[in-house]
Amino acid sequence: MTEEKATFFFHEPLGAGASKVVSGMKKREVQASVKDERLVQRRRDQMIKGAVSLFKEKGFHRTTTREIAKAAGFSIGTLYEYIRTKEDVLYLVCDSIYDHVSERLQEDLEHKQGTLESLKHGIANYFRVIDEMQEEILVMYQEAKSLTKDALPYVLNKENEMAAMFEKLITLCVENGELNLSEKQIRILSHTIIVEGQMWSFRRWTLQKLFTLEEYIEMQTEYLFSGINGVSKALQKGTITK
Amino acid sequence: MTEEKATFFFHEPLGAGASKVVSGMKKREVQASVKDERLVQRRRDQMIKGAVSLFKEKGFHRTTTREIAKAAGFSIGTLYEYIRTKEDVLYLVCDSIYDHVSERLQEDLEHKQGTLESLKHGIANYFRVIDEMQEEILVMYQEAKSLTKDALPYVLNKENEMAAMFEKLITLCVENGELNLSEKQIRILSHTIIVEGQMWSFRRWTLQKLFTLEEYIEMQTEYLFSGINGVSKALQKGTITK
Amino acid sequence: MTEEKATFFFHEPLGAGASKVVSGMKKREVQASVKDERLVQRRRDQMIKGAVSLFKEKGFHRTTTREIAKAAGFSIGTLYEYIRTKEDVLYLVCDSIYDHVSERLQEDLEHKQGTLESLKHGIANYFRVIDEMQEEILVMYQEAKSLTKDALPYVLNKENEMAAMFEKLITLCVENGELNLSEKQIRILSHTIIVEGQMWSFRRWTLQKLFTLEEYIEMQTEYLFSGINGVSKALQKGTITK
Amino acid sequence: MTEEKATFFFHEPLGAGASKVVSGMKKREVQASVKDERLVQRRRDQMIKGAVSLFKEKGFHRTTTREIAKAAGFSIGTLYEYIRTKEDVLYLVCDSIYDHVSERLQEDLEHKQGTLESLKHGIANYFRVIDEMQEEILVMYQEAKSLTKDALPYVLNKENEMAAMFEKLITLCVENGELNLSEKQIRILSHTIIVEGQMWSFRRWTLQKLFTLEEYIEMQTEYLFSGINGVSKALQKGTITK
DNA sequence: AATGAATGAGAATTCATTCAT
DNA sequence: TATGAATGAATTCTCATTCAT
Structure with a gap:
């Protein structure tokens, strides 16, 4: 499988950055400031759980990062210790x-x-x-x-x-x-x-x-x-x- | 067909307002300040055309009303003469x-x-x-x-x-x-x-x-x-x- | 009576423009595009009547010129034939x-x-x-x-x-x-x-x-x-x- | 004293929401996003001071929230951490x-x-x-x-x-x-x-x-x-x- | 690691005013 | 004279992100 012109559920035609969908592809890394891998995993799980329930309710765009942090059980500052952007x-x-x-x-x-x-x-x-x-x-x-x-x-x-x-x-x-x-x-x-x-x-x-x-x-x-x-x-x- | 609990592509469970999907339903009116029906139709057509191409490119949420107005070929003020909210x-x-x-x-x-x-x-x-x-x-x-x-x-x-x-x-x-x-x-x-x-x-x-x-x-x-x-x-x- | 530093019910300390309150002072002119004095008077009476009732209800700032025109019984364009600014x-x-x-x-x-x-x-x-x-x-x-x-x-x-x-x-x-x-x-x-x-x-x-x-x-x-x-x-x- | 039909310095006749003026009435709460009560008090004091001087000069309606924020010495974003609306x-x-x-x-x-x-x-x-x-x-x-x-x-x-x-x-x-x-x-x-x-x-x-x-x-x-x-x-x- | 106050770019919407018809 | 469509500056408010503590 080569160069995608993916428009599955996506708006923008993919440019250079988005290519090769290779089977067995490595996970895309989401950078965290915190080092402790185990902690990162735990916090992210909390985060995902909270976010899913919010996204269900109001969709991604209408959900704020503060709400996600709150639903996850920690502060907005902490949220950003484990992700870089809302999109993460x-x-x-x-x-x-x-x-x-x-x-x-x-x-x-x-x-x-x-x-x-x-x-x-x-x-x-x-x-x-x-x-x-x-x-x-x-x-x-x-x-x-x-x-x-x-x-x-x-x-x-x-x-x-x-x-x-x-x-x-x-x-x-x-x-x-x-x-x-x-x-x-x-x-x-x-x-x-x-x-x-x-x-x-x-x-x-x-x-x-x-x-x-x-x-x-x-x-x-x-x-x-x-x-x-x-x-x-x-x-x-x-x-x-x- | 009666009372919908529609969750088709929609997040929020529907409240009282959103019921009865009746065949032969009248169109939902979108209010315009401009009276000339023909003009309203023409302007809205411009608007829709511009908006569709923008929505294709970046989705509804990432498209601004100013962009829509511009794509439609008129000013932001004019846009709002033909609709009430972005959602319209x-x-x-x-x-x-x-x-x-x-x-x-x-x-x-x-x-x-x-x-x-x-x-x-x-x-x-x-x-x-x-x-x-x-x-x-x-x-x-x-x-x-x-x-x-x-x-x-x-x-x-x-x-x-x-x-x-x-x-x-x-x-x-x-x-x-x-x-x-x-x-x-x-x-x-x-x-x-x-x-x-x-x-x-x-x-x-x-x-x-x-x-x-x-x-x-x-x-x-x-x-x-x-x-x-x-x-x-x-x-x-x-x-x-x- | 001389130079006022009027702060009756007014915010701004009065500058040069605002002086001499002379008894028997002439009315301040409000410019109209329309020439027919009688018509001007009639239209302004309509306007004042409408405006007063709107101002009573919602105050000057919350009343729009369109509303005034409507209450007066003519179009926004016509309103501006008889005044220059909303403040008039x-x-x-x-x-x-x-x-x-x-x-x-x-x-x-x-x-x-x-x-x-x-x-x-x-x-x-x-x-x-x-x-x-x-x-x-x-x-x-x-x-x-x-x-x-x-x-x-x-x-x-x-x-x-x-x-x-x-x-x-x-x-x-x-x-x-x-x-x-x-x-x-x-x-x-x-x-x-x-x-x-x-x-x-x-x-x-x-x-x-x-x-x-x-x-x-x-x-x-x-x-x-x-x-x-x-x-x-x-x-x-x-x-x-x- | 019971049910007011207050029209003191107010335009709209008061509806259901505005009743009972009871002596010893509790203060109406103005919601703040910031938790630290002391800080809230301090910031609000800055805000009030700035606002009063602006209101003196140009009145409430002609004063913008940005001006209030600036006069208070902080950003517009910060202003809204301490109030919900301009009216607050x-x-x-x-x-x-x-x-x-x-x-x-x-x-x-x-x-x-x-x-x-x-x-x-x-x-x-x-x-x-x-x-x-x-x-x-x-x-x-x-x-x-x-x-x-x-x-x-x-x-x-x-x-x-x-x-x-x-x-x-x-x-x-x-x-x-x-x-x-x-x-x-x-x-x-x-x-x-x-x-x-x-x-x-x-x-x-x-x-x-x-x-x-x-x-x-x-x-x-x-x-x-x-x-x-x-x-x-x-x-x-x-x-x-x- | 965790917190939450501060920031300001950006967004939707309004409305006084103009001007071609 | 009368109209009302067009305009865009101005305004309020939001929210992702940063950073000092």
Whole structure:
């Protein structure tokens, strides 16, 4: 993967600073004045926790650094001992959410077997993670655009890593002969899966009023595997119920 | 549809002010000091045009009202003759984009016939509209969350109207016996179509590097109608090419 | 009367521009673009009427020229055909109020006779005028300070003219042998009378809750003529009632 | 005293928020971001000092917050650490002036004895305080009207407290048999005294040119106690000089 | 390390005044 | 004469960031 012209959820076309999204990319460093690594970690955790709940409530721009400091339980001066700019907080928050999601997914995708069953299971699991973390997901996708150019590649990288998980899962199925899909088809499929998960969170104002999570999983899986035609026929035959 | 607890792309849980998303809802009025309706329309068009390009570049929050005025080609004082608050600009922008998208869709969905072919055609057309307006789409979905509570129902309503278009299209197919889907399945399907369209714009940083629009349309349609299994089999049989 | 260092209800120490308060001073001209004198007068009357009611409600500074124009029944453009600056409106308003008050007083003080009775009658009449015009009185005294330096002498002059009326009335009594007061005593007395009148308007929040106008007139007159000692004795003797 | 329909020096008729002027009323709190109470006091003192001198010069409305900050010796940002709105400054200024006046009066009225002599002494003292603080008095009475509804009761209350001081002084004389006055007469008298004091400041442009403070005190006292008639007779008899 | 007072650039909004029609 | 759209200087207030204690 080379030079990004990333415009995922981002406004500015990326300039020189923002390039190469390499898998296995190192974390972007956020400078702290305080040396004690353990303390830095603890303070940042407090900070992220406070910030997430504030961002949920009012978004990044409407949240002030003072509020973040207060929510984190320390003073504004202390806040700035652990970050350099307000945007650092946003980066830490996004990074942390990605990590949590990835972690939860990784956990489950550990025992990848390359069967259709395990793929379905993986998808269902992903949807459930999304459901549990919907607030965070919302925050992340809505505010990530406010990250500056140099934080961007790291975030895009995370997105790619997530897609890669599903790609791997699907590829295993292909290798096992359970599926027969081209590279490109795998790519698009994994992105579609990810987006359908996000959909549960983004469109919850309507979806979550119409369906329970499990219904949603079932129906989406049905569509995903059998498509409109398949679903249509199955319904006709009575294989699946309304 | 009743009382919304909308959390679509919005942070604050909606209070009393923001309820009822009624189809056929009247436009929310944005007050102008200037009386000449025609002039108001013209100036607002200038304003929207300028604002969209600024919002694309730097987002709503980072764009100042002075910049908007300048981009629109008039003074800050004049800007405020046509709106009341900065947020009004955002509302006008979102409203305008929705209108354009809807219009473009409506145009095409006029000759709805209730055949699978026409449904496919409608979807393809929608994807193309998205492609043409991707910048605007991006702006709308990323900034709409900054609208205040009282502008919200109008925006949610637009979303519903868009979903309703596809619901109608699909329902026609069902009525014609071309498809056999339950109410709920129609619902979820139309939202999925919409989201897959948005995906082309949201994930363009990766999708548009891998696929041409027509490829994307073809592949998504394939998945949508036949699902993973169908695609998989077709590929095996050589019905479709990689 | 010479060089004023007027600080009546005015903030800035007066510079060169503001001097000589001469009795019989000509009115300060307020320039109009419109030539037709009659029209100018009519429009200004509309303007003053509207402005007074607005100033009553929200004060000079919080009232906008647009509001004044609207209240006057014409457009902002038209307003500026009859004045040069917003402050001109204030001057016209103050001037007009003074004129009304003076006129009402003059009317009554016409038949000055130089008896104590007629002095009492004059005072009572003045109090009644104040009562009738209290809103205007309030406006005038509260906003006059916003007049610029060059409008000031005219206003001070009006104040002097009012004091002069009572001075004349009292002087007549002195000349008639009904009273025996020095120049200075006459001066201070006439100012005191004027201020006691204003008091009815300025302190109405408490006075007008405790007394009717007629009670107030009676009591103030009693004090004015007999003083604390006199009132005290009269009460003791039962000459006056509580 | 209950429900006020105060229109003292105020434009808007008071709504629900502005009621009950209770003696012993607590001070209206002005919120500060800074915690250190002592510092808050010091900074506010600087602020008030600067503001008073600016208000004297150009009035509340024509003074900008930046000017206030500068006059106080700190930045605009710092100013807003100690107040919430510009109006807070006005409230602090008015409050401070009242406090100073009250304090100066209280000091002296401490040794109230209920003799006519001590009453005269109290009045003279009040006039001298007014003289010393005339600039502040002017500012207070001219700008107080710009206070919002919720600051009003506090200010009216102060006015009442001042009147109450004289009422007490007079009442003592009545109780001692030195005077014989009704409740209402006491009321009106104390207000008259207060207003005659203010008169020295409000009409200084003419009074202070004609009289020295001591002359003014003497003459007003004469009138106050003996009235026109008394003064007139005394002059005739040669008891007092011109 | 922690604190929180100080800073000032920057933002939205208002409104007196002008001027072309 | 009358109109009202256009203007932009001026104003209040916010908030990220710094730095002395």
